[in-house]
Amino acid sequence: MILVPASEYAYLLPEIIVALLGVLLIVADLIWPAYDEATGRSKTWPAYLAIVGLIAAAVAVVPLASVSKTLFNGIIQIDPLAAFFKLLFLGIGVLVILMSVNAVPKFTRWTAEFYALMVWTILGSMLLASAAELFTIFLSLQLTSLPLIVLVGYAKRDPRSGEAALKYLLLVLVSTSVLLYGMSLIYGALGTSTLSEIGAALAREKTINPIVAMGLVLLLTGFAFKITAAPFHYWVPDAYEGAPTPVTAFMSVGSKFAGFALALRVIVAAEAVPLNWHLIFGVIAAISMTLGNLGAIRQKNIKRMLAYSGIAQAGYLLVGVAAFSSWGIASLLFYTLAYGAANLAAFAVVIIVANAIKSEQIADYAGLSKRNPLLALALTIGLLSLAGFPLMAGFMAKFYVFLSAAQAGLIWLVAIGVINSVISAYYYLRVAFVMYVSEGPAEPMKIDPQAALALCVAIAGVLFLGIIPQAAMVAAARAAASLFGG
Amino acid sequence: MTNLPVLAIIVLAPVVGALLIMAFGRGQIAPKAIALVAGTVSLTTSLWVFAVYDRAAAGYQFVTSVPWIPSIGVSFTLGVDGISAPMLVLTSLILFTGVLVSWNVTERPREYFALLLLLVTGVFGVFAAVDAFLLFFSYEMAVLPMYLLIAIWGSTRKDYSAMKLTLFLFAGSAMLILVLVLTYWAVGANTFDMRIWASHSFGAVFQKWVFLLTLIGFGTLIPIFPLHTWSPDGHVAAPTAVSMLHAGVLLKIGAYGLIRLGLVMFPLGWADWRMALALIGVINVVYGAFCAMSQTDLKYVIGYSSVSHMGYVILGLAMGDRFALTGAVFQMFAHGIMTGLFFALIGFIYEQTHTRVIADITGLMRRTPLVAACFVIAGASSMGLPSTAGFVAELLVYVGLVIQSPWLAAAAFIGVVVTAAYVLRMLSRILLGEPSAAVAPIHDAPPLRFVPMAILAGTIMLVGILPASLYTIITGSVMPIVTKLAGG
Secondary structure (H helix, E strand, O other), X not given: OOOOOHHHXXXXXXXXXXXXXXXXXXXXXXXXXXXXXXXXXXXXXXXXXXXXXXXXXHHHHHHHHHOOEEEHHHOEEEOHHHHHHHHHHHHHHHHHHHHOOOOHHHHOOOHHHHHHHHHHHHHHHHHHHHEOEHHHHHHHHHXXXXXXXXXXXXXXXXXXXXXXXXXXXXXXXXHHHHHHHHHHHHHHHHOOOEHHHHHHHHHHOOOOOHHHHHHHHHHHHHHHHHOOOOOXXXXXXXHHHHOOHHHHHHHHHHHHHHHHHHHHHHHHHHHHOOOOHHHHHHHHHHHHHHHHHHHHHOOOEHHHHHHHHHHHHHHHHHHHHHHOOHHHHHHHHHHXXXXXXXXXXXXXXXXXXXXXXXXXXXHHHOOHHHHOHHHHHHXXXXXXXXXXXXXXXXXXXXXXHHHHHHHOOOHHHHHHHHHHHHHHHHHHHHHHHHHHOOOOOOOOOOOOHXXXXXXXXXXXXXXXXXXXXXXXXXXXXXXXXXXXXX | OOOOOHHHHHHHHHHXXXXXXXXXXXXXXXXXXXXXXXXXXXXXHHHHHHHHOOOOXXXXXXXXXXXXXXXXXXXXXXXXXXXXXXXXXXXXXXXXXXXXXXHHOOOOHHHHHHHHHHHHHHHHHHXXXXXXXXXXXXXXHHHHHHHHHHHHHOOOOHXXXXXXXXHXXXXXXXXXXXXXXXXXXXXXOOOOEHHHHHHOOOOHHHHHHHXXXXXXXXXXXXXXXXXXXXXXXXXXXXXXXXXXXXXXXXXXXXXXXXXXXXXXXXXXXXXXXXXXXXXXXXHHHHHHHHXXXXXXXXXXXXXXXXXXXXXXXXXXXXXXXXXXXXXXXXXXXXXXXXXXXXXXXXXXXXXXXXXXXXXXXXXXXXXXXXXXXXXXXXXXXXXXXXXXXXXXXXXXXXHHHHHHOHHHXXXXXXXXXXXXXXXXXXXXXXXXXXXXXXXXXXXXXXXXXXXXHHHHHHHHHHHHHOOHHHHHHHHHHHHHHXXXXXXX
């Protein structure tokens, strides 16, 4: 038995805070129930407790941002990359919970448990960012997925929510089996489960061991499900549409980025395998962008449209992976920030509008610019950022990704990417057109203040990253360099 | 004196104006007043730049530079040379007159003027950029306000036209992203500074294909045949001031970008494609003129005449000698002022008569003599009659064309004849005769509406009679490009 020095636990302080936060939410709810049986109303303290806890965890991550250390005999890796993703997940968590303070009681009375599950799925994502060993990866992945299945089906009275949960459950089962099978092949062939040793073993081999290659392909297939890359994306629109909107908002960014956090370390370990990774990821990226954008064009439900747009955006993120360099990874990390801010802004508006008019149909956004000009402006900014118009984060992010792809010589991929931007402009602008030009009801729309605050933060992020991206690019470049041992 | 960041003032005055309008622009008057002030600041500053610009020196002047995104080598560097200085004057003239022309926009004036100023910021940014990324960023920034301005305040199939315009421009800019990333790595100096790019010599194959991408990307905007179809639709659907900006300024970004990123960077690529470009130019001139001939809507006539007139710019770029290239830039200026005037006039007529169909409008001369006089001046410039700006521009292009390729000159000359035909036909229909039912009740332009028309008409005459100042400033900066294109 190998002893672990107790001091190593200190590096997991953020994760420990988040884990305890989940427990605290449930215990506190038992003592002071958030749901008042007498009035039938829910108190909002669980949401604020969760937000405070997540912010505390984020504060605990900050000192770790410049540390590079391997813990517990190589199963946990602390480095700037892990810190980057952890802050990203915590930030997403805070924004999602803030925008759902008033939305969650609309579909459930068990709000504290809702936030506890949300907190645990964030915990799983944080651990994934640090996981450097196959079984740890598997356990962390399960920790992100299992609470999400429950969350997707949380709106019990809505049959679409149950259907989505069942679909998501099946997806998780399939992707996990594929992933596990791949892991078992790799472990069987190489006799080790830590990524660093796998990388070293692969570097020693001159030829491709077919078992290892098979294992890697299965592993990457498992990731592709998670990051909603084509051709493993068919579950996405149904799950996104059926899930309660706050859960969709989290899945569309948090769960997707968790897949990337994990894939990056495995890909670096597998770099020595003489396969054309540029081409493999380039093709997946190209298919994802194209299918996602073509699918989004004919959607009438805004959540479904954002689901397809998310598939396309996963394609752009994969362009950064396809570039397979520290520039490429840096651009991918910057893209996660830009996409995260813009997509959360869009979902905040969807939540606000759904709260006010009980609709998710794009047609019902008609006249929004008259009902609430700032809300319409915010959604326009969010969507235009996703489309890649300048002054907004998406423009910088896309340009950065294309720049790194061109560095790797993937000109064809840049060409497909820019053509896809044109296609995507069509359906994003169509929503703006509906809001600004189509005639609709004119009575003012009531805004839920917490969601509006989250929206302001997200929009500020979009504009900040779009106008002064330097600081974020430096942070992304540093995190990316740590992945390559720099 | 040049320590003052004058270019930053020109570029940022509209942004500040837009922000002020969003913050304080309540009611009907405030947005217009703020926009007018911002326009005045930009206009006086750019006229000052034009006046004190050192015509004897080569290269960029008034350069100001601030690091922006050092990670990828982007800097906020502004500067003007003899090509961009006239473009700045053109843009601020069109902005100033455009604000005056839009004085009676009553629907959501706040958003309208804020977007108008944002659009112009993008255009100024393009003309003042020394950094290729900044140029591209500014250009893209101009596209979106264009979409909203047409989609919200436009007329005649506005949703279709606005979306078509945006997708065409976006497709063009997609090509430009490729150009930028490829050139960035080919230079390999972690910079987007066009001065450094221009001093790098690229491989012949690289130049050939990247020039083609630049040509398609900026060509969509010029617009070159057959990528021009978005342009007339956009002109027609847009509100008056936006039509003025669109035809007067936005199309020039295409030609300007093609000079800056195409001709200057990739002279060998230019040599590969110049005959194709010349052919496209002739098609633009002749085909555009014939299309204009067959239109019944006044705005469509001017829309297609833009396609025709921009053909001379394309021809000038394709010839690439001293006269033709100077003529091309001269034409960019002349055409900008002329179409600006045309759209201001047509906008006024449309407001009064609620029609733009040529057959319904006769006898303007009787009812609105001032407007009619401006129509004649614009028409004369369009036909290239002496003492107008259009004459100088077309003459220069034809001089270059005849020296290099008499056959092309002969082919393009068909366009001159057809242009004379459609302009005279249009003018005689709408100006002469007894006032029609639509025209009978209207009155001549009030002073506020006549001022912008007079400014633009005056500029056409001034530049036509005294072309030397504009000619020397352009030629000074065109000569180094000509030398480079000639292989020197």
